[in-house]
Amino acid sequence: MLSIDASHRKWLWGSVAALGVLAAAVAAVWQSPSSTALAEPIVVIGDGVSTPADMAWVPSGSFQMGSDSKLAQANERPAHAVRVGGFWIDIAHVTNDQFAEFVRQASYVTTAERKPDWETIRVQLPPGIPAPPDEVLVPGAMVFVGTDRQVDLSDYSQWWRYVPGANWRHPQGPGSSIEGRGDHPVVQVSYEDVLAYAKWVGKRLPTEAEWEYAARGGLEQATYVWGDELMPDGKPMANYWDSKLGTFPVVSPKAGGAEGTLPARTFPPNGYGLYDMTGNAWQWVADWYGADYFSKQAGAKGPVADPRGPEKAFDPSDPGVPANAPKRVIRGGSFLCNESYCLSYRPSARRGSDPYSPMSHVGFRLVKDAPAPAAQAAS
Secondary structure (H helix, E strand, O other): OOOHHHHHHHHHHHHHHHOOOOOOOOOOOOOOOOOEEOOOOOOOEOOOOOOOOOEEEEOOEEEEEOOOOOOOOHHHOOOEEEEEOOEEEEOOOOEHHHHHHHHHHHOOOOHHHOOOOHHHHHOOOOOOOOOOOHHHOOOEEEEEOOEOOOOOOOOHHHOEEEEEOOOOOOOOOOOOOOOOOOOOEOOOOOHHHHHHHHHHHOOEOOOHHHHHHHHHOOEEOOOEOOEOOOOHHHOOOOOOOOOOOOOOOEOOOOOHHHHOOOOOOOOOOOOOOOOOOOOOOEEEEEEEOEOOHHHHHOOOOOOEEOOOOOOOOEOOOOOOOOOOOOOEEEEOOOOOOEOOOEOOOOOOOEEEEOOOOOEOOEEOOOEEOOOOOHHHHHO
C-alpha cells in the first residue's frame, strides 16, 4: 500500500518544480469467542500520588507481535515472539488542552509553525532536486481535503494537500480551530514536537513493541483491540471511516469519520484500560520504520526481548522517496482508515512517516518508566 508520506513527497516535488506554495509532503476485555486471552488483565490506573496520574500499568510479558492474518500487510508479517518489561502508558491520546499547556509554559513553537528547513525536506526527495526560492518555504502542514467524487485510489495526492497556516491550533488550515475541542487528540504534531513535549512532561514515546503489546490489552492475535468482531452487538468500537456511509475519500455529510477526531475516551477501553489505541488518530512511536523489520525479527530464537527497532529507516515501497529516507513508525490508524483503502485500525498495522511532517490525522501518547504498582511489585 502506498503511504500517505508519499503523497506529501509527490506534492512537494511538483510544487518545487512549479515554484508553488511550500514543498513538503477497562474494565472489560472486549473480545469475541474466537479471541484468545494471554492472561486475565488487571486494570490499574495511576492515582497521581504514588503512581502516575491518568496512566495505566502494563505488566511485563510475552506476546505474538505482528500478524499472519489475511488482513495483514507484508510489513506486519510474520507474527513473532516478543517480550517486554512492564511500563506505564497514557490511558488516552495527549489532548489539545494538554498540549496547549505545554506550549504556554515552554513557549514552544511547533514544526508546522516554523519556516521549513530545506535540508529536512531534501532527504525525502530524489537526488538532484533543486531548492525552491526562499519565499516558497512557508509554515504549514499536510491536511486531508478529500474529493467531491469517487477517484482512483492509487493517486493519493488527490485527497491530501499542503496547507499554509495549518498547525495544531488550526488542524485543517487557517479557517479551522480547536475551540471546543480541548478533549480531542492533538494532531499536526511532528515527531520532533512529540519529543519536546515528552521531555517537558517527564515521559517518553513507547517502543513499537510496547505500543502493540499495550494495544492488544491481553488478547493474543485478535483482529482488533477489542476482539475479532468489528462491531460486537452492532456497536462501533473506534473512530474510523465507515465505508457503508460513504465512499473514501469522498467528503459528504455521510462520509463516515471524515469530519475528523472525536473526544478521547469516546469508546470503551481495552483490557488494560486504554482508550483509542486504534482509530481516531495515528500515534507516533519511538522506532525507526523498517518495512522488513518483522521478517528479520522472526529469525531470532525465542522471544525477542524489548526490541527497539532497526538502526535506520528502510522503506522501498514509497515512490519518489529514497528507500533510506528518515521515517519513524506510526501506529493505530485514524478516522480516515477504511475497508477500501486502509485497514489500519488493527493492533498489528504499521507504517512509516517523515518525522518532520505533521499531518491532520497523527497524534501521540506517552509512556513512563516508574515503579510497578505495589500489589504487582510484591507479586
